Amino acid sequence: MNSLGMSSHRWKRVTLSVAGVLALGVLPARAELSVPPDKRSIDFEQVITTAKEKVFPALIFVKPIRENYEEGEKEREQVFGSGVIISPDGLAITNQHVVDKAIRVNCVLWKKEQVTARVVGEDKETDLALIQLKWEGGPLPFAEFGDSDKLTEGQFVMALGAPFGFTRSISLGVISSTQRYIGFRTMYKYNLWLQTDAAINPGNSGGPLVDTNGHVVGINTLGLMGVDIGFSIPSNEVRKVVERLKKDGKVFRAWTGLDLQALKDFDSNTFINSEEGVLIKGVEDDSPAEQAGIRSGDILLEVGGRKVLGVFVEQLPQLRWDLAELPVGKPVTLTLRRAGETLKVDIAPALKEDSEGEDFDCHRWNMTVKGITSHANPSLYFYRKKGVFIRGVRAPGNAALCGLMKHDILLKVGAEPVESIGDVKRIYGALLADQAREKKVLVTVLREGIEKLLVLDYRTDYEKED
Amino acid sequence: MRHTKQAASLAVLALALLLPAWGMTVQAKESASREAMLSAGRAALCRVHFFFKRPADMKERQAGMPYDMDLFSRMPYEELIAQQKSLVLPGVLLDDAGHVLIGDIHLEEKYVDHIEVMAPDGTRYPAKLDRILDRSTGVMLSITEPLKNWKAPKFASQATIADAGVVTLRRTGRDWLLDVGSAGADYSYEAGNAVPKRFGGATETSMMAAAFGMFGEEGMAEMMSAQHRPMLLCNEKGQPVGALVSDFAIDQEQKLGDWQRERLLAGPGISYADLRALGEKCNEELGGKAYKCVIQYRHEEEEGANGYVPHYSPGSSSEMEEGKDRELFGLAISPKQLFVPQPISRDELANIDKFEIVVGDKPQPAEFVAAFQDVAGFVVALKEGEFPAFAAISAGQTPERMRLFLTATVEEKFGKTHFEVAPNRWLHESLGYKDLFYISPTYSVSVGGWILDRQLNILGVFAGQRLTGEEIQALGAGYRGDFGRRLMRIFWNSELAPMLANPVAFADPQIRHKSKEDAKRLVWLGVESSPLTSDLAKQLKVERETKDGTIGLYVNLVYRNSPAARLGIKEGDILLQIETAKQPHPIDLNAMNIDSEMFRFDWRQYADYSTVEEYGEAEPRWPLQINYMTMLLQSIGEGEKIKLTWLRAGAKIAQEYQIELGPPNFLCAPKFKNKEIGLTVKDVTYEVRTALRLDDERAAVVVAKIERGSPAEVARIAPFELITAMDGAPVGSAREFGQRIQEAQAAGKKSVRLTVELLGASRLADLDITKAAASKENPQE
Incomplete structure (x- = not known):
């Protein structure tokens, strides 16, 4: 307070x-002259x-x-x-x-x-x-x-x-x-x-x-x-x-999985020799763009017959908005240039999902978990597409003391696999309801690509008042 | 009949009258001999004052001097000189000509300024050092002026003594006290002799005094002298017959050493003048055969302070840690080979760039030949040319117990190679390593000191005994063991000559001088594992097998095409123990010791520190391959067969396997480095590929380092990202990367377009290649 x-x-x-801020120094030429402020x-x-x-x-x-x-x-x-x-x-x-x-x-x-x-x-x-x-x-x-x-x-x-x-x-x-x-x-x-x-x-x-x-x-x-x-x-x-x-x-936004970069990108000092289109710097995993065969390095020239232009980074937000406005599920033709050749691919945009996963508080374990989504947690999504990760551990707390860390991906609790928040809720509830069992459970997490086995000891109730 | 009874009672009466008299006579006899001993002692025992000076060639001790036994038990001359203290030793006057016997406390003549002998009546006489005795642990002095009012006691001459007594002189504070006691006797256990086999040795009083330091606040010098005190030896009547020195018992027959006065006076020895002459002669004869070996260490710019060597490594010298050259002395044993009797460990050798031997003031290139398995020493050889002189190590005789021999330690004196010669002898054998008896010289010798006889023939060398599995023990016990320094002993020619004649045959196969890249390679099993805990052991119900979770490594990952994969180890198995011929007991796999600073295996020790500062704790996203398991296997050695036991579903599985070298890992992967572009890339090695989930078909290189302010930094490439393509074409190795950069520069291109990927997200970055100079590029550097 x-x-x-x-x-x-x-x-x-x-x-x-x-x-970084200074790098964003270039202003695009404006279409009209500046309007002078009111002369009063x-x-x-x-x-x-x-x-x-x-x-x-x-x-x-x-x-x-x-x-x-x-x-x-x-x-x-x-x-x-x-x-x-x-x-x-x-x-x-x-x-x-x-x-x-x-x-x-x-x-x-x-x-x-x-x-x-x-x-x-x-x-x-x-x-x-x-x-x-x-x-x-x-x-x-x-x-x-x-x-x-x-x-x-x-x-x-x-x-x-x-x-x-x-x-x-x-x-x-x-x-x-x-x-x-x-x-x-x-x-x-x-x-x-x-x-x-x-x-x-x-x-x-x-x-x-x-x-x-x-x-x-x-x-x-x-x-x-x-x-x-x-x-x-x-x-x-x-x-x-x-x-x-x-x-x-x-x-509601459409999702193509296209990752754009300005043709003249002053942030990474990369300058594509092209007067039209916008650079596709990457294509997200399992996206419509990946399925359509679009690759990093392609230059996007037209969307549904309409020319696009992304010379400077300031032009990208509008482009992204336009792409997000494409009707979901309806195939649209993209015109690309790749290694000097022009090609057309059809792509059916999907619906962009919720940007972040659901939260859940495993209160007795003193940790919060959250669902993994590709938009909010791309680096965790890379390791596990359908999963749950540890959002935070309370200190002092049972999870923290047992070696569980923020950003660990929960793979298993006890013998049960974890793929969603729903799984966690169910397992957590069942374990706590079982009064007879010992208050220790085996937890398997994925940390930097390697699985780890830890024992979550939750005998201490941090809420209990003396 | 009446006669016998009378006779009997008379006899009884006589006995009754005589008995007390007999008792009294015995007592009287005792005190009479005691009186005789005291009076002999008062006449013979005297005090010898040594006054010290600073010798002309005394060098200042330098900071950080290497571990050297000499320093520890050497007489603290510096302390005595600084405090302007004299050293007073007890002595025994043997004749009226003024010969005094003192204990041999290994005094160095060059420190002695002058000597005074104080007679019992207080008169001081000047004296000089005469000789060190061969057949007694004593030194003979001569008083240089005629004695006045001081006569030696009358010595009796006899061949054997039944009940020997000794008189010794000691000091407490200002008081000088005479101890009178029995000489003690040792009877042979095996033979069961009634007659003592040996007598002499320390009396109870003097032993206690030495043990409890009953010299008040006297220093180490006095303690040493207490252990080597001369004693006046007397017969059962209390008459003096000779002398003993307290640290060693002499046999009656005088085969081991002399106790009779006449024999002591005439006894052979080495005079100090002879010693000096021997020292000079040694330098003339051997000096030209000793050469300085200079070790230059590798300097590693990136990958941390010591990319090759984990910080726990035993046997790393202070020079190595500081990156300075290290100088050692060796003896040429053949036209091209030099033997250096100093320890060298596998890890130290991994850090050595090259060897040089200084011949006639010029360093000559040399190469490593072998490090011995038994003795802590190694052989290097000249690459070109030959030594002007070398020493022959052939069969020689082990000196007899007590007889003087010489030790010669090589050092640099006034800019030249110099042998420092000192007398020495051995009195005891110790039971040591592998239940063998080893001879310990009485006075300490520096590591690498040569043992010579009085004709200056080489008899052996004082060096470290290598212990099988010492590295493994150090790792298992969690301490930084002293490689090759735990047990020092004399290696006699009988052991040494065959080794030196054929070094390669006696070489330790694990200690080899490898190229920079090979030195960094690790042996592997091919697993990622984490130590068990007691909670984990309970949950997995393996308390018995893992000793309540104190041992055991839980396998988290098995690398493909690894020994572990071939052995059939799977994720979830628990590795329990390793058996090797190098250790008498199975090694329980316990990585929990590895908590201490010395054993922390994490990227902080190996990552480039400047990178960590710039990029804020950036660390690679794959596990470090230097870990407990690889270090343990490394200490056992490549090529060694071991038996590995692991646990699966309650059942133990044991398999033999031969420790093999693993494929390159991130720390030693082939790389391309260009400082002007500011980029270092490496091949994607197995642990990187596995951790980043990169399919085998996907070509990539991994960024190891970015230089500040470089074109690579400007292009926003970060360390530990992957570069998957250059100008659209996939790039799969650091060599290929380097070649393509070179080709691009040759073609006059100003930049290349890299596809950079991080956890699935890729982007393009233009890398400016105009600043790179052709001469700096070397894909295998």
């Missing part, structure tokens, strides 16, 4: 290596007033209670972030990581009333969530979106939110970049980001980035600790996702 009595805060910390003189006070009037009333302080499985046991913690109401009937946006695994969400409105909210939809890939406030007191003030495509570097913006829990705070800064790609070191590959030096701190997550017209041009999501670098999701992207969340509660 910190001095303000808050247990923790929800804020995404991104440790981008400075070299900037009166800061007026700017702030506009924001206050238009967006402040729609700002909410979001306080979810979430379940955390990372430390070897299911823990409840209160986190907080920000959000913004986008419709009079109480639909609001926040970041997915704010409401991730939330079992209860409370929100504080601008008029200092606390209401509960329910998560309508969430998308981890873009870190956005749509929540519905439970409010019966008439139409709520809401904010309007601006056009994030019209933003330019140097333009003034404000971040509204609750940094460190200081609710209804405003910070002021400029747009540092309108086309920031951060997908090299993070999982965010479907959109580009706005970078700003308006202070974005833990607690700002999910809050609006507002332009001088009082329109929401971004949702504040990430920041680098202690420096004036923050990242927001552009509002045009937000709108796209919100529509899907409203309709389906999640964003």
Whole structure:
């Protein structure tokens, strides 16, 4: 607990290596000339007033209670972030990581009333969530979106939110970049980001980035600790996702298994001599692309007859989005160039599965387990496609003391093989229910490719009070 | 009849009167002889003062000097000189001419400044060292001035003594005390003689004094002198007949040594002047036959401080660990061969790059010939040319007990090879290794010291006895054994000559000088295993066979085409023990000892440290092949037959197999290294392929190291990733990789496009090859 009595805060910390960030230095030539900012003189006070009037009333302080499985046991913690109401009937946006695994969400409105909210939809890939406030007191003030495509570097913006829990705070800064790609070191590959030096701190997550017209041009999501670098999701992207969340509660994506690389990749200094298409750097195991015979090194020229272009890394998110929009199960023709030859292959995109596996707390054993998925745990998936791994071990705790480690893949408990979370739940339940048996069980795990046999001794009950 | 009765009672009466008298006479006789001994002792026993100086050639001791027995039991001259202390020894005056006998405490003449003998009345007389006696463990001194008011006691002359007594002199604090006692007698156990076989040796008092150090705060010098004290030997009447020195019992017949005064006075020995002359002569004759051998160690840049040698290795010298050259001295035994009587272990040899022998100030290239199985020594040979002189080691006689012989230790003195000659003798044999008796010289000798007779013929060498299976024991017991230094003894020519005549025939087959790459190869069984625990043993119900989980290795993985696979070992088997001819008992497989720092087998010891720092604890994703099992097999030796026992489903299976060299592993795989490109790649070896689930058909090389700031780092290639293709074409070996880079450079290409793969995810990376210089490339480097 910190001095303000808050247990923790929800804020995404991104440790981008400075070299990595600097490498993303090249901006693509823009199709149109920069639109100069409004020529009227900037009166800061007026700017702030506009924001206050238009967006402040729609700002909410979001306080979810979430379940955390990372430390070897299911823990409840209160986190907080920000959000913004986008419709009079109480639909609001926040970041997915704010409401991730939330079992209860409370929100504080601008008029200092606390209401509960329910998560309508969430998308981890873009870190956005749509929540519905439970409010019966008439139409709520809401904010309007601006056009994030019209933003330019140097333009003034404000971040509204609750940094460190200081609710209804405003910070002021400029747009540092309108086309920031951060997908090299993070999982965010479907959109580009706005970078700003308006202070974005833990607690700002999910809050609006507002332009001088009082329109929401971004949702504040990430920041680098202690420096004036923050990242927001552009509002045009937000709108796209919100529509899907409203309709389906999640964003269904097609999965081809194609791993793309820009033709001119400044991160690895690899430059493909081509004016068209995009480089396929790899093809995921057991994917439609692998089955179609597509190989690393192929250049993708057309998808379903439409040309694609991925010269710079900033063009990749849109490409990925387009590929994700392909109808699932319906074959589509891809045109490729391989070693100077053009060829066409048909590929039937599959449905991209849940990005992360289910969690389970083996409480008496003091460890949490999670299902392996190819998207969230590619290196574990490489070793075992249908499996469960240890998410965390509590210290002190039975699992930790017996030598079980984070990221061990559970192969067998006792004599029973483990292939899913369901298997673990069943085995765990059965073992604990058997009062007569000795509280020790043989566990087989896979660690760095080699099987290991350990004995899980759970005679100690760490919950028991004296 | 009345006569007999009267006679009888008279007899009884007489006896009754006589008995007490007889008792008294005995007592009187005892005290009379005691008085005689005391008075003889007061006349004969004297104190000898030695005053020391710093000799001109005394060298400063250097830090980190190698283990040398000489240092430990050598007289602490430095301490005596620094504290300006004299050493006072008891002596026995044998005649009026001033001959004094002291115990031989192996004094070195060069340290002695002057000697004074203090007579019983306190008068001091100057004296000089005369000679070391051949037939007594004593040294004769001569007082150089005529004696005043001091007369030696009257010595009786007799051939045998029945009841011998001794008088000795000792000091406590300032007091000097005379001990009077019996000389002690040793009777032969086997023969059951009534007459003592030997007498002399330490008296009870002096033994106790020596044992309990009843010299107060006196130092080591006094302790040593207590063990070699001269004693005035007296007959049953208390008359002096001769002298003994306390550390060794002499036979009546004086075959072993002399006790009679006349014989002591006339006894043969080596004078100190002769000793000096012998030293010079030794250097003239033998000096030219000893040569310096210089060992240069391999320097390994990547793969850790010592990629060849696990850190537990016994017998690694401090030079090797620091990477400095090591200098040893040897004796040329043939026109081309040099014998160095110093231990060399398999692991040390693996780290040696080359040998050189200094002939006439110039180092000449030499090659390793053999390391002996029995004696801790090895032979190197000149590659070209011959030694100007060499020594012949032929049959020689073992010196008799007690008789003086010489030891000659080679060292470098004032820049030249020099033999340091000292007298020595042997008194006792010890029962040792393999139940054989070994002769231990009385005074300590440096390892590698040569044993010579007084004509300077070589009789043998003092060196380490090699013990069968010493490496195995060190590993099993979990300590860093001292290879070749556990048991030192004299190897006489009878043993030495055949070995030196044909070194290869007596060579240890496990100690060979291998090429850099071969030295890194490990023997293997072909399994990955983990030690059992008591909990695991209970769960698997193998408590009895695994001794409650204290022994046993659970097999987690069996490599294909390995000895384990051929033996039929399967995952889930528990390896229990190994039997080898080199150990009297089966070796229980117990990897749990391997907790201590010295035995930790993990990548930290072998990985490139700079890589770890840069890449934050990056470690290979496959198991290190240097582990308990491979180290144990290595210590038994390649080619050795062993019997392996393992457990499966409650039943033991035992099979014989011959330890074989394994295929290359990651640490010693063929590699391609180019520092300018900044990339080191290696062949994908069996454990890498298995851990990364790479099919046999898939060609790849594995990245071993990336140099900072290099083109490889810029291309974002990371260590321990796989490179599967170059410019679209698969690459399967480090050699191929190197060749293709060379071809690309020759064709003027600026970069090659590598396909890099990590756990199934692949990407492309362009590698800039323009900076590479042709001369640096060597696929097998």
